[in-house]
Amino acid sequence: DVKVTQSSRYLVKRTGEKVFLECVQDMDHENMFWYRQDPGLGLRLIYFSYDVKMKEKGDIPEGYSVSREKKERFSLILESASTNQTSMYLCASRSRQTIYEQYFGPGTRLTVT
Amino acid sequence: SQQGEEDPQALSIQEGENATMNCSYKTSINNLQWYRQNSGRGLVHLILIRSNEREKHSGRLRVTLDTSKKSSSLLITASRAADTASYFCLEETSGSRLTFGEGTQLTVNP
Numbered sequence: 435d436v437k438v439t440q441s442s443r444y445l446v447k448r449t450g451e452k453v454f455l456e457c458v459q460d461m462d463h464e465n466m467f468w469y470r471q472d473p474g475l476g477l478r479l480i481y482f483s484y485d486v487k488m489k490e491k492g493d494i495p496e497g498y499s500v501s502r503e504k505k506e507r508f509s510l511i512l513e514s515a516s517t518n519q520t521s522m523y524l525c526a527s528r529s530r531q532t533i534y535e536q537y538f539g540p541g542t543r544l545t546v547t
Numbered sequence: 548s549q550q551g552e553e554d555p556q557a558l559s560i561q562e563g564e565n566a567t568m569n570c571s572y573k574t575s576i577n578n579l580q581w582y583r584q585n586s587g588r589g590l591v592h593l594i595l596i597r598s599n600e601r602e603k604h605s606g607r608l609r610v611t612l613d614t615s616k617k618s619s620s621l622l623i624t625a626s627r628a629a630d631t632a633s634y635f636c637l638e639e640t641s642g643s644r645l646t647f648g649e650g651t652q653l654t655v656n657p
Contacts, residue, residue: 469647475649479645479646524590535580536592537592539589
């Protein structure tokens with residue numbers, strides 16, 4: 435069974451703090467993704483990575499950066515958290531071989547006060 | 548970027564009835580996928596249909612694709628209370644651009 439884990443289920447941070455969200459997958463998947471989910475807006479892609487040290491901007495990268503130093507780990511960084519970054523953050527991974535199907539982590543609900 | 552659109556936004560039916568959800572998209576796709584999200588299991592992949600396919604089945608799920616209308620439908624037959632969840636379509640272009648729809652909240656009443 436593919437397992438995608440995220441470092442925290444719930445996180446509360448203050449405006450201006452630097453925030454790290456970690457995602458780890460245990461199935462040697464090449465592709466990894468970060469989404470945010472907001473009511474009425476569905477899931478929006480922030481960044482994705484095709485492989486180690488590779489990254490591509492998604493639809494809403496502003497205010498975020500990512501790091502993929504190891505294949506199993508994809509980190510999302512909020513350089514200076516703002517209240518409009520309060521959201522549910524979902525990480526996903528998929529294999530280049532099986533392609534298409536994404537496996538999602540449980541999500542991190544981030545509140546920025 | 549523009550989001551895919553799903554309708555209805557919310558659907559409430561009785562157990563045993565069929566549920567149909569629709570998804571419209573705006574670009575040429577490589578494939579379209581459907582996902583389910585509930586509080587217990589998070590987001591889970593249900594079914595994928597490729598751009599050269601018109602219909603696909605998986606258990607009680609049937610998905611259709613009309614590329615001329617840029618739309619897809621997900622049909623759940625003989626619904627169960629456990630099907631209560633949010634359903635999302637995901638369009639993927641040939642350039643691997645990924646766009647989720649806004650989702651349909653399905654409630655199946657026992």
